[in-house]
Amino acid sequence: DVKxxxxxxxxxxxxxxxxxxxxxxxxxxxxxxxxxxxxxLGLRLIYFSYDVKMKEKGDIPEGYSVSRxxxxxxxxxxxxxxxxxxxxxxxxxxxxxxxxxxFFGPGTRLTVL
Amino acid sequence: GNSVTQMEGxxxxxxxxxxxxxxxxxxxxxxxxxxxxxxxxxxxxxLLKATKADxxxxxxxxEATYRKETTSFHLEKGSVQVSDSAVxxxxxxxxxxxxxxxxxxxxxxxxxx
Numbered sequence: 001d002v003k004x005x006x007x008x009x010x011x012x013x014x015x016x017x018x019x020x021x022x023x024x025x026x027x028x029x030x031x032x033x034x035x036x037x038x039x040x041l042g043l044r045l046i047y048f049s050y051d052v053k054m055k056e057k058g059d060i061p062e063g064y065s066v067s068r069x070x071x072x073x074x075x076x077x078x079x080x081x082x083x084x085x086x087x088x089x090x091x092x093x094x095x096x097x098x099x100x101x102x103f104f105g106p107g108t109r110l111t112v113l
Numbered sequence: 114g115n116s117v118t119q120m121e122g123x124x125x126x127x128x129x130x131x132x133x134x135x136x137x138x139x140x141x142x143x144x145x146x147x148x149x150x151x152x153x154x155x156x157x158x159x160l161l162k163a164t165k166a167d168x169x170x171x172x173x174x175x176e177a178t179y180r181k182e183t184t185s186f187h188l189e190k191g192s193v194q195v196s197d198s199a200v201x202x203x204x205x206x207x208x209x210x211x212x213x214x215x216x217x218x219x220x221x222x223x224x225x226x
Contacts, residue, residue, distance in 0.1 A: 004156075031212045042202070042218040043157075050212065058213075090156055094212050099145050099164045102214055104156035 004105035019078040023091030032074035037088040119217030134188040136203035144205040146186040151200040
């Protein structure tokens with residue numbers, strides 16, 4: 001059974017803290033993605049990675065950075081958390097073919113106080 | 114550019130009613146199309162997909178047909194159940210754009226017994 005796991009389901013942080021969200025996939029997929037999901041806005045792509053150590057900005061990269069040191073792991077970093085980064089964060093992975101779907105993790109609900 | 118437009122929600126139906134959730138897309142070429150479902154408190158799961166024109170995707174009683182003439186991929190189910198209550202997302206893959214998905218804004222479906 002294919003799996004994408006995220007390190008936390010719920011996280012509460014304070015403004016200014018550095019926050020790490022971890023994502024691991026066991027499918028040997030080349031591509032991994034970080035989205036945020038907000039009511040009325042759907043899913044918005046923050047960053048994605050198409051190979052180890054490779055990354056590309058998505059639609060809303062400001063305030064975020066990412067790290068992919070190993071193929072199975074993709075980390076999202078909030079350098080200095082702000083209240084407007086309170087959101088649901090979803091990680092996904094995908095094999096390289098336009099016919100293949102993305103597989104999603106269960107999500108991390110982050111609250112920044 | 115690529116975009117996906119979904120029927121506005123929320124949608125509320127009675128059990129055993131017929132369901133249609135509209136989805137139209139704009140794209141260059143013929144991208145693969147997907148419907149994802151998000152049950153309460155969970156990440157997104159692939160519901161069905163179609164990879165070329167006139168393909169019909171189906172799963173769990175849901176169906177959607179890839180119609181290039183109308184650039185649509187409407188989701189249908191003949192008889193909904195309470196357990197179908199969820200948020201439904203239509204998506205297309207960007208052919209040029211390294212595997213990225215473009216999502217609609219999501220439609221929240223509630224089925225009453």
